[in-house]
Structures are given as C-alpha cells and as structure tokens.
Amino acid sequence: MLFGLVVVIAILLATLWALKRLSGPRGAVGQLRVLGATSVGPRERVVLVELGKKVLVLGVGQGNVRTLHVMEADELPAAPSASEGRPDFSAWLRQSVERRRS
Numbered sequence: 001m002l003f004g005l006v007v008v009i010a011i012l013l014a015t016l017w018a019l020k021r022l023s024g025p026r027g028a029v030g031q032l033r034v035l036g037a038t039s040v041g042p043r044e045r046v047v048l049v050e051l052g053k054k055v056l057v058l059g060v061g062q063g064n065v066r067t068l069h070v071m072e073a074d075e076l077p078a079a080p081s082a083s084e085g086r087p088d089f090s091a092w093l094r095q096s097v098e099r100r101r102s
Contacts, residue, residue: 038090046093 035048035055043062048055055076057069076096 036089036093038088038093048089048093 031052033050035050037045037047039045045060047058047060053073055071055073059066059068
C-alpha cells in the first residue's frame, strides 16, 4: 500500500513538472516589465511598463487600468544613476513629464 502511494505521488509530481515545462508564457506576459510606479491617491497609481520596444504610462485605479501615454523605449529619459543621489520614482516621473512639455 505504501508503494502504491509513492507511485501516485511520483506520477503527480511528474505531471506537474511536465505541465510547468510545456506551458510557456502566454501573450505578452514574457515581454512585460514594470519599470516603476508611484501612488497618486489612496487607490490610484501611475505605472511605467515596458512592452517590447514600447513604454506605456498606465493609470491604475480601483477596478480599471487606462493608458495615459505610449512612447518608444528609446524616447524614455535615462534614469539617474545611483551616484547622482537617485531620486524616488515620483520625482523622476515629474521631471520627465516637465522635459516633454518644454
């Protein structure tokens, strides 16, 4: 009886391993990368997401996500390095928006 239990558990683990290995990323999941986020309200955030060669500025609220802006990845201003005192994401986002307006 113990041998039968070990066989069943081994088959279950082998099946789970095979499913994990054979199921690759679906859609854009493998290409998405969150670059940063900042809170703009109690339940609202602005999120910078890299999708392939595009960068999306998304407004995320309770129950919805809206695209605020789309730009090419090379248009994205470079984030300051750690040696420059690296400000927080909200300061960097504000600075980037001001640059685009001028």
